[in-house]
Amino acid sequence: MGGYVGQVYAQLFPDEMSGFVSIDSAPLQREYMTALEIWALKTVEPIYRWYPWKSLLKTGTNGVAASDYGRSLMRDMMMAYDGDQGRYAKLAGHGYKMLAEAIEADLPYAITCPALLVCGEKDRAGSCVRYNREWHKRTGLPIEWISGAGHNSNTDKPHLVNRAIEEFIARLQEERAE
Numbered sequence: 001m002g003g004y005v006g007q008v009y010a011q012l013f014p015d016e017m018s019g020f021v022s023i024d025s026a027p028l029q030r031e032y033m034t035a036l037e038i039w040a041l042k043t044v045e046p047i048y049r050w051y052p053w054k055s056l057l058k059t060g061t062n063g064v065a066a067s068d069y070g071r072s073l074m075r076d077m078m079m080a081y082d083g084d085q086g087r088y089a090k091l092a093g094h095g096y097k098m099l100a101e102a103i104e105a106d107l108p109y110a111i112t113c114p115a116l117l118v119c120g121e122k123d124r125a126g127s128c129v130r131y132n133r134e135w136h137k138r139t140g141l142p143i144e145w146i147s148g149a150g151h152n153s154n155t156d157k158p159h160l161v162n163r164a165i166e167e168f169i170a171r172l173q174e175e176r177a178e
Contacts, residue, residue: 003026007022067157
């Protein structure tokens, strides 16, 4: 959710940001999503509540990461809710509902500071690859595709994500020094 929070911050305080890095996030602008996708975000809670827990655990774990390490982290996080699937469904559903509402607000969410989009090439979370491809195409924001990484590219390929961020920061520092 960090990339979404960053975009809301940019909307509220556009002059306060000196840089923005989006890791496996997506644009909040309404133009990128279909009505069906927004509706689906709003129905996560009942789906997660009734989906068999073992299947949800497997789908959630395999859907966000391409590496054993990344899948292990997701599994550990989800296992904190083992025995309380309703709580997991409510928390996840609330997050997705807030996301849908932010998109439906149809605000500009313009990124006016230097930015970097980062996305795993094997991202299978929703339509993140499509969203990031379009975000880059429509705005010209630079994008770094992380080879062999899924939706949690910073857990699948942390060295590549860190290098992309370090290079982005170095470019910003060079530009400011000029």
